Amino acid sequence: MHTGKPQLLIVHGALGSKAQMTALADALSHSFEVFVFDLPGHGGTAVPKLFSIADFATDTLQWMSAHGLSKPFIFGYSMGGYIALKMAMDHPESVRRIVTLGTKFLWNPESAEKEVRMMNPDLIEQKIPAFAETLRERHQPQDWKHIMRITGEMMIRMGHGEAIQDDAFSTIVTPVLVCIGSEDHMVTLEESRHTAELLPQGRLRVMEGFRHPVERMDNEVMAAVCTDFFINSSIRDQNQ
Numbered sequence: 001m002h003t004g005k006p007q008l009l010i011v012h013g014a015l016g017s018k019a020q021m022t023a024l025a026d027a028l029s030h031s032f033e034v035f036v037f038d039l040p041g042h043g044g045t046a047v048p049k050l051f052s053i054a055d056f057a058t059d060t061l062q063w064m065s066a067h068g069l070s071k072p073f074i075f076g077y078s079m080g081g082y083i084a085l086k087m088a089m090d091h092p093e094s095v096r097r098i099v100t101l102g103t104k105f106l107w108n109p110e111s112a113e114k115e116v117r118m119m120n121p122d123l124i125e126q127k128i129p130a131f132a133e134t135l136r137e138r139h140q141p142q143d144w145k146h147i148m149r150i151t152g153e154m155m156i157r158m159g160h161g162e163a164i165q166d167d168a169f170s171t172i173v174t175p176v177l178v179c180i181g182s183e184d185h186m187v188t189l190e191e192s193r194h195t196a197e198l199l200p201q202g203r204l205r206v207m208e209g210f211r212h213p214v215e216r217m218d219n220e221v222m223a224a225v226c227t228d229f230f231i232n233s234s235i236r237d238q239n240q
Contacts, residue, residue: 006096007069008032008230011060013078013102013214014151017043017138020214021077027223031231032073037063039083041150047142051154052162053079057086061094071096073230075222077214078102078187081178085164088174097233099226101179102212105164106191112159116152121145169198176202177229179222181210203229 008028010021018036025034040059041047048055060083064072073096076084081100088095104115121144125132135144154162176199180192189206196204205225210217 005033007072008034009072009074010036011076011080011083013080023219027219031227051150053086056083073097075099075226088172095174097230098176102184102187104187105195107158107163109159112155115155119148119152121148172199179205179207181207183211186212
């Protein structure tokens with residue numbers, strides 16, 4: 001049942017799940033009809049043979065259609081932001097406005113290798129057992145180690161040409177707010193600013209004190225930023 005509020009879809013990040021986004025969804029529910037879902041292979045859902053941004057974008061569009069979402073606002077955390085931009089690039093009619101947070105835009109062989117080096121499931125199980133247990137619980141009954149490996153394979157392919165290229169970012173006409181945490185050690189301000197400048201209606205916002213892990217996000221602050229960009233900025237742009 002629709003509430004009359006504008007629709008907002010939250011897309012989680014790599015190795016994540018919709019459960020991680022519950023607090024943000026609650027903070028946004030005052031102003032929006034909020035939807036969250038698990039991408040294929042995440043949160044216990046069936047795991048496809050391969051992961052790809054293109055497939056995730058298609059999956060998200062299909063989920064939107066099945067649940068009655070029509071040109072919603074989208075908040076995408078990390079990989080979720082990248083998926084939202086892919087949707088806006090290929091299906092601009094499907095997305096109203098996008099806010100990304102902590103999305104990695106610089107993909108080349110070197111950056112992909114760096115990401116994948118941090119994704120050795122056996123080493124994580126040995127060195128960071130609490131994180132391994134979190135991933136096991138998040139994705140059960142699926143095998144979190146397999147999910148991590150095929151995520152790494154996707155990143156390697158992105159580093160070798162599957163990523164969105166600069167000239168393609170320049171075709172995305174959807175208004176986008178690129179947010180980057182001032183304490184984010186996984187994504188640089190430089191790559192965030194570069195992409196925001198490529199986007200015809202892109203803007204950059206540095207989130208002071210934010211780090212990369214979504215669990216460290218100040219949900220009330222993030223909700224206020226989203227509400228301002230999705231609603232107030234829309235009104236300001238219409239009045240100009």
